[in-house]
Amino acid sequence: MSTTPRLSMRERQRNLTRQSILDASLEAFAERGYFATTVDDIVQRAGIGRATFYLHFDGKATVLRNLRDARMVEWQTQDGFNWGHGQEASVRKFFERMVDFYLEAPILYKTLHEARAADPEFAAEHMRTMEELVVEWSRTKTSATREQLRLSAAMLYSMLDYFMHLWLIQGWEIERERAIDAMSDALLAAMR
Template sequence: MTDAQRPTLRQQQKQRTRTALLEAARRQFVERGYAAVTIDDITTDVGCSRATFYLHFSGKPDVLRRIGAETAQQRAVSVYAELDAVLATGSRAEFTEWLRRAVDWFEKNRDILPVWDEAVTLEPSFRPIAAEAVAELPAAMPRHLQRWGEDRRDEARLRVGLLVTQLERFFTRWAVQGTLDTADTDPAVTLTDIWYPALLPPEARHPSVGD
């Protein structure tokens, strides 16, 4: 990196402040809930002014969007791009293993998921942000969309969106709320029974060799 490309001290400080605001907002949202946290709470935590906050973010929905953008991008790249490859194998067993890894992803991000849901409920301006995050996931699955064909592309996207929604609700009720008892069953196997055929184009719904 040349001297011209290297960030100035002012730019470095600005980035540190932005990162500190994001970290403070995430910590407080997780600990107290989205509604209870104010911009003053976040700025007091960091030790900066409201004016500084508004140099970086337009408000609470925007700061949560920035927090969620990193999570959503990680999901699109590491989880749903992998699903695209798994579906291309034609293996139910591989799909079951993918579901287990997807649940692991939810476990790693379980602290922010209730905050996201709360913001969607309370902030009308946040709903398009949440909808866009889900809509981006099929874009990480080009082979899957191609298998459905151009004339059925919207249906393929909808099915991926429904899968996302059910996995989120399943994880919330099972692991976060504890209101869904799976007893001695393996939820990944049950979810495979539901979702593996549902994601395949009708003409591809036949038993796979080697499963």
């Protein structure tokens, strides 16, 4: 016996329309880039009117946040990742998971990167994410100061962003395992 509630026809149609908007947005971001994409581009691809779009989202930034958040929820529930158990192993596991995250969603990665550069709100959200990481790391058994942890968080995101940009966007051939080892070693050195 299923305990999942059955959706009404109206709810199913709403969910399908919402997913259509998300899919169309990602296609538009891939083709035109975040900055150049307009709501008109999205609604045209989704085959809906502007009013329908605005029933679901208040703009392209909200669509991108929904795409990111859905992917992050999926990512965070995978295999119980935890920073606090074995520093070397947890740092390596983090880089492995982030590389795989970007490989599974390269258009989303590229769009988020563009949005951080073009939209002050996305840049501020990224800074909050980095600060949350510093707080999480400070709860682990580390002798690093808060300043060292902030530097480490900045290094982590800088290394990862640049590595993924070279690899996914520029097409630079880089061996996954060696890159993960190098990024892990550099971050661990900064955290000491």
